[in-house]
Amino acid sequence: MEEVILSLKGIEKSFGEGDVLACIDLDVRKGEFVTLLGSSGCGKTTTLRIIAGLETPDAGRVVLNGQDVTDLSPERRNVNTVFQNYALFPHMNVEKNVAYGLRVRGVSKAETRERVAQMLRLVQMENFAKRMPSQLSGGQRQRIAIARALCCNPALLLLDEPLGALDLQLRRQMQVELKRLQEKLGITFIYITHDQEEALGMSDRIAVMRDGRFEQIGTPQDIFERPATRYVAQFIGQSTLLDAQVESAADGVATLSCPDGQMRVSLARGALRPGEEATVCVRNERMRASASPVEGFTLAGTVNLNRYAAGALMTHVTLPSGLDVAAVAAGGLEDAPAVGSRAYLYWDPAQASVVGGASHVRG
């Protein structure tokens, strides 16, 4: 077991009207890249501010490197933050911004100079040392904010939607750069975003948050392939959810039925017992639409739209219950079922998942 660097134990917080955080538990291991993912208002920024010491939790403990820091003020924690809007000091130049943490600690001038130069090289901003923040573009300010936060060599770096203000192209580039930087330095990152693509592409683990709770904590693959709850399934990627009843379970495969027809799910994806209700989740990328029936599946509907989507043809099928399902045309681009024709939906039973209701998770 790797060393745990940060533990959140039963954190609760409310700001007058309603709970913002309800019982947050999370263990972060040394060197890990953990992302808190959720829509705005889910409590992810509050969680980060509690770790930084900028908010005090109503209940629960924050343990950093084995030390309880819950009641420690932010300046006494070996944690640094990259703020959403960078929060550079507008009256100091780049060099002084980056050096500020060292200056406060009373580090010698020579050592500070060397360390600042090293940090600026790290973020490829060594030619901008004398510039003022107002003379920098968004991406450049971002780099300086990162250099400033890393300068004091924190045990933990907190990043609050650091790429939120950048345009898409620059954002993609910075995602890769940040990930490389994190692996090179081996510093633990706790990263906040509402962008699921960003979370999936950068994290070692993702904690999906909703209404001040963790819905699911797991690797990007876990979260994507095996969403634990209906919310996670809908929030991350696009998928079809079918409420069905288990008819039989044998030979590692369960057969389920819903008003629109029959389907199969591998038992490796969930312990399904006959008679149970279950919600089956199939990713759009895993859903297939074929012109002829496939064994074990009787979900048939009418094709209402074919559209080209990055390398595949997405066929939209309306089921008798009125549900619109997006699926990949099984035959490829050429012989997709025509609009108005009948199509049969199916999938690899090992690639569907069974989701439960909301539950409290520990990470």
Added chain:
Amino acid sequence: MKKRRKIFSPVYMTLLLIAMYLPIVMVVIYSFNAGRTIGAWQGFTTMWYDRLLQNALMGDALKNSLVLAAWSVALAGVIGTLGAIGMAKSHFRGKGALETLSTLPMMIPEIILGMAYLVIFSAVGIPLGMPTLVVTHMTFCVPYVYINVSSRLVGMDPSVEEAARDLGAGPWRVLLDITLPLVAPAVASGMLLALAMSLDDVIISFFVTGATTTTLPLKVYTGLRNGGTPEINALCTLLLGAVFVLVSLAQLWQARQRRRQARDREQANRNQPDRA
């Protein structure tokens, strides 16, 4: 219709400017008049300026005005700035009411303020003089600093101060390194306004000044009451000149700031190597 409107606005502007500046221009012109009365030009002279500069009482009045303004504006600067910072950081019931109360002296008629101070000073038995002048001037100067600094703090991103704490600075360090430098321009402009208010105050000073302490505006006022001399015109002209220079400097400084900001923005837009 169209034609009439074109005539109307220049006429309107001219009348307005005449109404505003004619009396001032008259004062300036007659400060160079050899005769003693306004309205009868009797030849050019700079005699009144010579007399003014030789007048020791005028020198004392000027010195008093400057000392008074320096003390009251400096004290108001400290009190107003710390008050605004403290208020911005605290949240309590009745905060809005307290804020209104602390800026109310700006709205209260000066004559009432002056009288109220006189009453309290004589009730407590404090002798009138420079100390009482400083206390009263400071009191009406505080709101100017307070309002300026408060509005600057409202527009400031709180995460800048949080970033400093996050980097290891304690509350005092944040105040000295971050908050004060960022509000400094607002403190300066608030103090400048307060300076103008203190320097030209007659009514409040009239109530709380002692028999031996006279400020420049009081001197002008009493001088006029005793019939008025061209010396007073000369004094007003000098004061006008000083104001004109100060205002011009402030305008030039602002224009330079604006140009610099525009240049920074342009530069920030231009250098985007991160886009390459």
